[in-house]
Amino acid sequence: MVVTLIFLSVLIGGMVIGMPIAHALVLTGVALMWHLDFFDTQLLAQNLQAGFDNFPLLAVPFFILAGELMNAGGLSRRIIDLASAFVGHIRGGLGYVAIGAAVLLASMSGSAIADTAALATILLPMMREQKYPDSYGAGLLASGGIIAPIIPPSMPFVIYGVTTNTSISKLFLSGLVPGLIMGAFLICAWRWIARKHQLAQGARVPWGARMKALAHSFWALMMPVIILGGLRGGIFTPTEAAVVAAVYALLVSMLVYRELSLAGLYAVFLGAAKTTAVVMFLCGAATVTAYMITLADLPNLLADTFASVLGSPMLFMALMMLFLLVVGTAMDLTPTILIFGPVCAPLAARAGIDPVYFGFMFVYVGCIGLITPPVGTVQNVVAGVGRMRMETVIKGTSPFLIAYVLLAMLLVVFPQIVTAPLKWMY
Numbered sequence: 001m002v003v004t005l006i007f008l009s010v011l012i013g014g015m016v017i018g019m020p021i022a023h024a025l026v027l028t029g030v031a032l033m034w035h036l037d038f039f040d041t042q043l044l045a046q047n048l049q050a051g052f053d054n055f056p057l058l059a060v061p062f063f064i065l066a067g068e069l070m071n072a073g074g075l076s077r078r079i080i081d082l083a084s085a086f087v088g089h090i091r092g093g094l095g096y097v098a099i100g101a102a103v104l105l106a107s108m109s110g111s112a113i114a115d116t117a118a119l120a121t122i123l124l125p126m127m128r129e130q131k132y133p134d135s136y137g138a139g140l141l142a143s144g145g146i147i148a149p150i151i152p153p154s155m156p157f158v159i160y161g162v163t164t165n166t167s168i169s170k171l172f173l174s175g176l177v178p179g180l181i182m183g184a185f186l187i188c189a190w191r192w193i194a195r196k197h198q199l200a201q202g203a204r205v206p207w208g209a210r211m212k213a214l215a216h217s218f219w220a221l222m223m224p225v226i227i228l229g230g231l232r233g234g235i236f237t238p239t240e241a242a243v244v245a246a247v248y249a250l251l252v253s254m255l256v257y258r259e260l261s262l263a264g265l266y267a268v269f270l271g272a273a274k275t276t277a278v279v280m281f282l283c284g285a286a287t288v289t290a291y292m293i294t295l296a297d298l299p300n301l302l303a304d305t306f307a308s309v310l311g312s313p314m315l316f317m318a319l320m321m322l323f324l325l326v327v328g329t330a331m332d333l334t335p336t337i338l339i340f341g342p343v344c345a346p347l348a349a350r351a352g353i354d355p356v357y358f359g360f361m362f363v364y365v366g367c368i369g370l371i372t373p374p375v376g377t378v379q380n381v382v383a384g385v386g387r388m389r390m391e392t393v394i395k396g397t398s399p400f401l402i403a404y405v406l407l408a409m410l411l412v413v414f415p416q417i418v419t420a421p422l423k424w425m426y
């Protein structure tokens with residue numbers, strides 16, 4: 001009980017006073033060291049380094065780089081143009097364009113922030129031009145952006161897999177079907193909004209122009225085919241897939257589409273390096289805390305607390321998802337995985353829950369946290385790009401947030417939606 005109290009009070013206290021989460025995590029680890037009379041600066045430094053000195057984590061900087069290259073090199077824009085050519089003429093067509101583009105982009109970058117920024121930069125001005133309500137347009141773009149961490153390749157699945165020693169390849173494939181279902185739920189919610197507000201219809205694009213848009217986006221569309229095909233065929237590992245994605249995006253951006261120059265490449269590398277540094281420091285800081293949590297036997301202490309529900313996997317999952325929804329309102333996805341993944345995964349194993357299914361649900365509910373206030377990282381991205389108040393984005397996100405929560409409930413009741421495709425693929 002004392003260990004849990006120290007863990008939560010130091011971590012939450014650090015966040016409340018405005019301390020960066022990575023620093024709060026290191027401080028929490030130090031506090032636990034002092035409590036257990038185990039303080040050692042050398043051990044602290046070793047665990048901090050061990051957190052990012054991990055081969056599978058090499059996938060993270062390369063997926064980040066691939067996302068930056070896609071946005072700078074014109075791949076993202078061509079995917080949006082393709083979706084617009086095929087569904088832009090339907091009532092509220094730009095919304096369906098956003099959903100279609102979000103699903104396609106998700107199969108390339110694996111980063112919610114990168115995909116949301118690309119979608120908002122291109123589609124928000126177009127939505128305003130057609131008199132779409134700012135709130136619902138921004139809410140849809142934010143909600144579409146969080147499909148990226150679910151459909152492979154996924155950066156959060158890499159981090160979760162490394163943190164909990166779960167198969168990254170199986171986590172990747174577990175997101176395929178639910179990711180498409182997320183898109184379907186968004187379509188249903190957007191259809192209701194489009195009819196209620198009588199949103200504008202765009203002009204129907206001739207089939208010749210559609211085929212031209214398809215041809216222009218061919219090289220961008222080949223990226224997920226190469227990545228997923230390589231993973232499914234055992235040609236490369238998830239880490240190697242990240243390298244393939246980055247190199248492919250670089251070659252297409254510079255040699256095929258020729259929208260990225262050597263001068264622009266420096267800015268892309270710099271942006272990717274800064275984002276990577278933040279994520280890797282978080283991984284290192286979380287390893288310090290995770291090491292001390294293990295020494296303090298916190299997972300077993302929590303198992304005793306949850307003992308009454310461990311015999312009912314569905315009830316345990318429902319409570320765990322509710323807990324993660326609450327955590328997601330105050331914490332970003334990566335820290336949530338790094339802090340609570342090593343604690344919750346052993347509990348799920350005790351409850352007899354498939355580790356890949358639990359890992360998927362953990363990341364999925366954590367993604368919902370990206371569009372829940374007050375933190376709402378992805379909502380902040382849309383608000384920044386669109387120069388609008390955060391309250392406006394929060395209001396517009398509500399219908400899609402409800403749709404995602406309903407989907408979470410469906411996946412808790414019917415875990416086969418996640419696990420059945422895995423049995424077929426393996």
